[in-house]
Each structure stands twice: as C-alpha cells, then as structure tokens.
Amino acid sequence: MIPPRKAPIMADVARLAGVSPMTVSRAFKRDGSVSDATRQSILDAADRLGYVFDATASNLRSQRTDFVAVTVPSINNANFAETLRGLSEGLKERGLQILLGYTNYDMAEEERLVEQLLRRRPEAIVVTGGKHTDRCRRLLENASIPVVETWDLPASPIGHVVGFSNAAAVRGMVDHFVARGLTRIAFIGGDADRDTRGTDRRAGFIAAMKAHGLDATRLIAAGTPPISMREGAQAMGRLLETLPDTEAVICVSDLSAYGALTECQRRGVDVPDRIAVAGFGDYEIASICVPSLTTIDPHPHRIGTQTAALILNALGGRITAPAIEQISPALLIRESAR
Amino acid sequence: MIPPRKAPIMADVARLAGVSPMTVSRAFKRDGSVSDATRQSILDAADRLGYVFDATASNLRSQRTDFVAVTVPSINNANFAETLRGLSEGLKERGLQILLGYTNYDMAEEERLVEQLLRRRPEAIVVTGGKHTDRCRRLLENASIPVVETWDLPASPIGHVVGFSNAAAVRGMVDHFVARGLTRIAFIGGDADRDTRGTDRRAGFIAAMKAHGLDATRLIAAGTPPISMREGAQAMGRLLETLPDTEAVICVSDLSAYGALTECQRRGVDVPDRIAVAGFGDYEIASICVPSLTTIDPHPHRIGTQTAALILNALGGRITAPAIEQISPALLIRESAR
DNA sequence: CTGAAAGCGCTAACAT
C-alpha cells in the first residue's frame, strides 16, 4: 500500500523550479507574463511532480469559476442536447465550462437545482423555460450574474431571453392544416402542466382552432410529460377509437408523433391520406421515418449559440440592457401531412 | 443603476442573527448540531439578506467538493443519458452532484477534459470506455480518487469497472443468426476507430463469423462515429447494391439499424424475410418501430446505478480492492430478425 | 518579467 502522500501544491512546483509560487501561477495562465524558458521549466517541474492545478483555491481567491450554470428539463432529449452543444461550443472559446443540472420537468426541483448551482458561483446562468417558482425567480433576480431564459418567451423576463413562442409555432401548423381544408384536428399532449412548453403548445392549438371557428376539444392526454413514443402510440390508439373521424393530429413532440405514426401503421391506417400527423422538434427521426414527419424546427442549436454569444457579450460588459432574442421556428412540411 | 452592493457573506448573516459565523456554518449543514430555534433564526436572517452559501470557499477549506466527474462520448445519446440518470439517482442521496463533460468520441479531447475535471477536485471520476491516451491514464492513476471505467471491460483497468464486453454481445447476435440458418451476414459500423465500443463490436462480429467459418468481409463503413440514422440508411443502400445476396445485417447501434430499416422500406425490401436487421442499445425506437428491432440491451441505467453504488462504497471506505462488475447484455429478439 | 505580503469565505480543530 502506497502511503497517501499529500498531493503537490503550487509551492512544491515553485520550489522544484526554483521560482516563487506567483511565477508558477502566472505560468499556468494563458496571458501570464513569464519568460518562455521559465514557463517551460515550471511545466516540467509540475509534470515531474504530477501536479494538478487546484481550481477550488483559484476560484475562491479570484472570485471566478469559469462555470456557466445550465438547467434543462431532461438530459435525454435531442433538442436540449442540441442547445447544450451550441452553448458549449460558443462558451468554449472563452474557457467557460457548463455546470449542468436537470429539473425533470419539475419547478420545485428547478428551484432546488438553481440554488445548488448558484452556490457554486457560476459566471452566468441559463434556464430552460420562463416559468419558475417565486423563490426560484427571486434567486435568479438577486444572483447579480447574467440570467438567460431559453425555449420560451416569458411574459416578464428575469434577464435575457433566447426563445420563441411555442403557442405561435403550433398556430402556424393549425393554419397550415386549415388552409389544406382539414378541420377535424386533434392534439396529443401531456396530461399535466409540468411541461410548460407542452402546455403552451396545447394552448396555442386551442386558440388557433377557436380563431378558425373550429372545434378545439379533440385533446388526447398521453401521460405525464415528457411523452414517450409508446405513449404517443397509445394516445393515437385512443384517438382512432374515440374520434374516428379525425382528419389530422398535432403531437406535442416528434417522439409522440412517431409513436402515433407507428400505431397507424400497425392498424393499417393510412398516413397522411386517412389521417395527417405532425410533430414538434425536428428530431432526426422526423426526416428519416416512413412517411417522413411534418414538424416544426425550433432551431435548438441556434438557441444555444445565441445564448452563448449573449453571455460572452454580457460578461465582456458589452451589454447592459436585457436582450430578447426571438428565434423563428420553421414549419417543415413532409410526407405525414401535406 | 443599482450600486452593485457586495453580496452578503456568512459573517453578515451571523451578525444579523446574533451568533458566530461558525454557528451559521453549522446551521447550513445537514448534521450540524445547532438548536432548532437558532437554526431557524439563522435561516431567516440569511433569507432576509438574500445570502447564498458560497461553495467555492467551503470546497477549499473542507477539501470536499461533492462533485463526481463524469465523461461521456456524447450528451445526445439515449444510452449514455440513461447511465447518467442512474448515476445521478444513486449519487443524489449523498448530495453528490455530477460534473459532466463530453469527449465527442475523441481520446485527445478526453485527456483535456479529464485534466480540466480533475482541477475541480471531484470526489471520484467516471469515464466511458477503457481506452485512453497515455497521459490521460496517468492522470487518472495519480488522481488518488476512485476511478470507474464504464461501458467496457478494459484489458488493464485503472480502478473500478462497471461494464460488459461489446465484442461478446455482438457474438451472441451472430450466433443467433447462424442458429437460424443465416450465413451471409453483414456489419454496418463506423469507418474510424474513434468509437472504441463500436470498434469492439465490429471486432466481435469478425471474430464470431470466423469462428463459424463464415465470410467476415461484409463490412459497410457508414461514416464517422457516432453513426446517425441517415448514415445507417445510406449504408444499407450501399449494402443492398453491392452485396445484394446478404441475408442479415448487424448495425453498430439502433439508430443506424433504424435508418437501415427505413431504407429497406423505401426500396420495398422486406424485413426480415428478404433481409434481417439487428441493432444495438435497445433505444426506445427499437421496441416501437414497425417492424420492431431485434437488438441488444446493455442495461445502461443499471451501469449508472451500479457505478453510483460503487462510488458510495469506495468513498465510504467500504471498498479497498478495485471492483470489476460485469453487466450481462440481453439479446432481444423482435420482428426485424427472428 | 518576477517576488512578497495579504486575504478570498468558509470550516477543521480545539475549546468551553
């Protein structure tokens, strides 16, 4: 058994390299003004000792963590993963790392998470959605770091926003169907208000149907958000049985829409001729499946890159006023609903 | 403009509550021995001031961060997301948070990432896979924290292991096909060795075919890992054109397998009668799509929970020797290959 | 380009 010798610290490296700790500190920074020879001998010494820079001490003294905190409803979601990828790409150039937490579509959990994250002293915080508990809102308002709400257009934003109107996006889909002469349109979504984006999409559906003077009551509750492919399939089964004259269905996400599609295939119900199906999100499956899925692309990667750019500007002092950056989701008409 | 008043610190809370900072510190701990009345007045004072506990200072002084560092190849992957979910569930009870990084299937990136993560002084580190650059290996060996390699059975483990043999899992699939009388079997996978699990699966395919005395050269390179649905579809197109007598195809993942399936559908090629298709991973789509996909379930969630349990034991001092926990992937025979 | 002194905000260790 090796004696757990104490891990080397900067002073050890300094001693071995024959310089002061301060010079070692500078050698480990990008901009540190240290002669090339000195830096090299310091890095060699560090390597020889197996020294690993201690960010916890650096964080405390410099009051910088190079963290950006991010909350997402779920990590297992291709859309949010795309946003994270965009965010991470944009932040990487400034050496900012993402400190990630997921809320499981639960505002109380979000509140706990935000508090945990703020304790780590991130440089900025990004949250998904624009609805929060009162205390969560207060925590974010008082954090005195840049706050970005994404994937939504909150009625009263806390700070910056990079998002879009989920309701308006679905309205566009309803309009498209109506223009094609379809009127008996259903909506498959979650049965709870946990997922605020899903709730907004359903509200957008109802409002749009009413605006067209159409029946807005063909609402199928598919389960607790997030709705899986299987739940989408089950919901489609119920729809076909209870409202068999339905001509089109809009699903809260591509996953549920794909599930709905498979249910039609298993029952021999033709899509789109017998019933048109649309999803939301433009997941990869939407463009691959047969028939390919009509959907809405909310440009999740762009949400990430724009959020990153916003944060870099805010941290660089180039922004003072809160920015509201509106993303325009694209309606993608494919084979499942023409 | 509000004067950016300095954020309150523990001493401010102590003053307002009329106690010493040490008592405030205790009030913020779970086990802190503080009278209920005192704790309440402290929490009230903290709330009034908008105090947020500073984990950076706590980390430095206590030499504890409550972080577990985790690297995954990609964040947008349902399998790794399941492992993360299991891990996160298991670690939550001890208040351990996950510090996540992704390597983009690149060992050089993994090395950079591991060094970044170790600087933050995690209590333990979990990596996906058992192949690393030499320096990355050294970093992990010298970290003097529990190290867990997952999703693989490394030839010479660094520390603990929770994984399975990707090669053996694919061998099981080949054996199944051969037992069914299929002999002209192809493999669709990545064209580079970036994804070591993918490479192991292909190696397992080749070895198994040779063991059966069969032609192991029907290898279709589908692109740079990770292989998308679209790349799976394109690869299937090439397979059908160049080796039209192929009876079965094993794909490196369910996503590429599903893509392959859709290509067959678009071309009117019957699955499984004309060609059988199998995937890997048991993603949700595998059980939903039509026909449903024969695949291998590597129990990703279980990998996460077992890794978490291992870490808790190791941190609790209940483990000394490195543990090798072998997961047994399950062969799931579905409609796409019977 | 390099160094010395001081201290970031908490908590371990020791008291009472």
Place this chain on the structure above:
DNA sequence: ATGTTAGCGCTTTCAG
C-alpha cells in the same frame, strides 16, 4: 450547543 483561531491554495496587489 456554541465560540475562537487558524489556514485551505491559490491570486490580487503592490513592489521592484
């Protein structure tokens, strides 16, 4: 149950 003292390992600040 609560308080006092010291210090975690860096980097800010000020010198040279």
